[in-house]
Amino acid sequence: MNEPVPVKRPSPIAVAGIAAIAIAGTAGTILLQLASDHAGPDPALQISLLAWLILPYVLCGLFAWYRKPESRFGRLMIAAGFATLVSSLSSGNSNLAFTLGMAFDLAPFAFFMHVFLAFPTGTLRNRGERLLVGATYAVASLNIVGLMLGGYDPANAIAVIDAPDLAADILKVQLVAVAGLLLVAFAVMVTRRGVAGRPLPTPVKVLVSFFSLALVMGAVLLLTQALEIPLDASLAIQRTMFAVAGLAPFVFLIAILDARLARSAVGDLLVELRSEPRDLREPLSRALRDPTISLAYWLPQYDAWADQDGRPVNLPSPGGSRSVTMVDSYGGRLAALVHDPSLDDEPELLEAVGAAAGIALENGRLQAELKAKLEDLEGSRERVIEAGQQERKRLERNLHDGAQQRLIALSLELGMYATKLAGDPEAQSQIQAARKEIAVSLEELRAVAHGLHPAVLTGHGLGVALESAAARATVPVKLNVAVEKRLDESIEVAAYYVVTESLANIGKHAHAHRATVDVTREGDELVVEVVDDGVGGADSEQGAGLRGLADRVEAQGGRLRVWTPRGGGTRVRAEMPCG
Numbered sequence: 001m002n003e004p005v006p007v008k009r010p011s012p013i014a015v016a017g018i019a020a021i022a023i024a025g026t027a028g029t030i031l032l033q034l035a036s037d038h039a040g041p042d043p044a045l046q047i048s049l050l051a052w053l054i055l056p057y058v059l060c061g062l063f064a065w066y067r068k069p070e071s072r073f074g075r076l077m078i079a080a081g082f083a084t085l086v087s088s089l090s091s092g093n094s095n096l097a098f099t100l101g102m103a104f105d106l107a108p109f110a111f112f113m114h115v116f117l118a119f120p121t122g123t124l125r126n127r128g129e130r131l132l133v134g135a136t137y138a139v140a141s142l143n144i145v146g147l148m149l150g151g152y153d154p155a156n157a158i159a160v161i162d163a164p165d166l167a168a169d170i171l172k173v174q175l176v177a178v179a180g181l182l183l184v185a186f187a188v189m190v191t192r193r194g195v196a197g198r199p200l201p202t203p204v205k206v207l208v209s210f211f212s213l214a215l216v217m218g219a220v221l222l223l224t225q226a227l228e229i230p231l232d233a234s235l236a237i238q239r240t241m242f243a244v245a246g247l248a249p250f251v252f253l254i255a256i257l258d259a260r261l262a263r264s265a266v267g268d269l270l271v272e273l274r275s276e277p278r279d280l281r282e283p284l285s286r287a288l289r290d291p292t293i294s295l296a297y298w299l300p301q302y303d304a305w306a307d308q309d310g311r312p313v314n315l316p317s318p319g320g321s322r323s324v325t326m327v328d329s330y331g332g333r334l335a336a337l338v339h340d341p342s343l344d345d346e347p348e349l350l351e352a353v354g355a356a357a358g359i360a361l362e363n364g365r366l367q368a369e370l371k372a373k374l375e376d377l378e379g380s381r382e383r384v385i386e387a388g389q390q391e392r393k394r395l396e397r398n399l400h401d402g403a404q405q406r407l408i409a410l411s412l413e414l415g416m417y418a419t420k421l422a423g424d425p426e427a428q429s430q431i432q433a434a435r436k437e438i439a440v441s442l443e444e445l446r447a448v449a450h451g452l453h454p455a456v457l458t459g460h461g462l463g464v465a466l467e468s469a470a471a472r473a474t475v476p477v478k479l480n481v482a483v484e485k486r487l488d489e490s491i492e493v494a495a496y497y498v499v500t501e502s503l504a505n506i507g508k509h510a511h512a513h514r515a516t517v518d519v520t521r522e523g524d525e526l527v528v529e530v531v532d533d534g535v536g537g538a539d540s541e542q543g544a545g546l547r548g549l550a551d552r553v554e555a556q557g558g559r560l561r562v563w564t565p566r567g568g569g570t571r572v573r574a575e576m577p578c579g
Helices: 012-035 043-067 073-091 095-103 107-118 127-140 143-148 164-195 202-226 231-273 281-288 341-345 347-356 358-420 425-452 455-460 462-472 489-510 544-555
Strands: 294-299 304-306 323-329 332-339 477-482 515-522 525-532 559-563 571-577
Touching: 012 043, 012 073, 043 073, 043 231, 073 095, 073 107, 095 143, 107 127, 107 164, 107 202, 127 164, 143 164, 164 202, 202 231, 281 294, 281 332, 358 425, 455 462, 455 489, 462 477, 462 489, 462 515, 489 515, 489 525, 489 544, 489 571, 544 559, 544 571
Parallel strands: 477 515
Antiparallel strands: 294 304, 294 332, 323 332, 515 525, 525 571, 559 571
């Protein structure tokens, strides 16, 4: 497995220091709220909700940072908590505290959006999400412009000019813009759930639901402020949003625990792999909780990837709908896990599963390599048989068009000479003897040519060719050909040679009185069966004829079986796919 670059874990002193700052800052915020002249109605509830929103994000973010230092998510949560803390200073009576709080007034919305979209790695998934979050930060930062224009309150400490109306107009545009961006972020999260190929764990589903609800409520809150809806409605929405958003860090902790439980399933994977399952995808999909997982093995001999059956495969391109995790062995490529992109957020789980399944994957790679070699061997055998068949056809055509035609021409020429030499009995006798030799040679040549490749098979089909073969057999043959349509030529040739070779063996060795040939189609298979009543005992292993027939049949994806009990005749059955 490719090892990730190690990231240093924060020291316990740093974690404790940040936690202390957050707690002290929250306490200071509470004191500011209690002493504020403009804290609003029910300040105790407002103080409680602020503490509920600030501390869980900072403390849970510290835990996440310490637990997974390579992830930015914990640091983002800490930043969101402190942004909320700073924005709450706007309730203070001090001009400086008020100004600082107002400068960060909309910043928590941008931080929370960033946290929600970056869950759980802390990294945004694509350029669109980065533009969305960046735009939200940019719009939120315009509060500083409003402060410089003298907006928000006379307590503003950094006003440059006195243009409060312009500042108010800018604020309304900000509120509407951030609300719209929050709704876009909500749509992004909903779309993510719709296209996810891997079922989300229950805690993650709950967390995403909290995220989505908080985004919508934040957008509604900002719109009520932009439209200047009465304070009571705005406060109710704000406090509900605080309550919902504050629950998210706790559900996040549950999600971390669920991920740890998922990693504990690696032990179950090890136990399951001991049984040497034929298909590694099933145990791996259970361990990774991804039913869409597939495997590819690296075959160095072929410099290519192959599936478990040895067939070539191409790995998905980066950034597509599927992700790839490499599994290495002794520094070299071993296999690739092709999985749902959501698993990229759990590199530890992927690493643990890859390490646990290393030996099984090595065995799987060897099996895939063996199957690839067998497939190559079968393809090579098919090519050899096909090349031999084409050479037979060429020889048969050359004999028919060359030697046979010349012998026929020679016989005709001798006949002309016999006519001219009608008065010479001795010459007549010699010419007739020569013509008989030519006739015998022609018969033998036709037999050789027919054995090389039966032209009648190509021209008239399997049935006619087998009738011709049965007529030439040395024993009576009962022929039944129940195949209505022409088949692929390679299948017909294989069937033809099964019959002719079997009939030749019957004539040479079986001492049979009769034979039966049945050629039928059963579903998508052509079945050829030749049975005789001879002495049996044929050697199907040592005999070159039967071995050659088996090779020819197997090259077509079929199989040849021979039953030959002594004294019980011989039965040859070939089954070949012809669908």
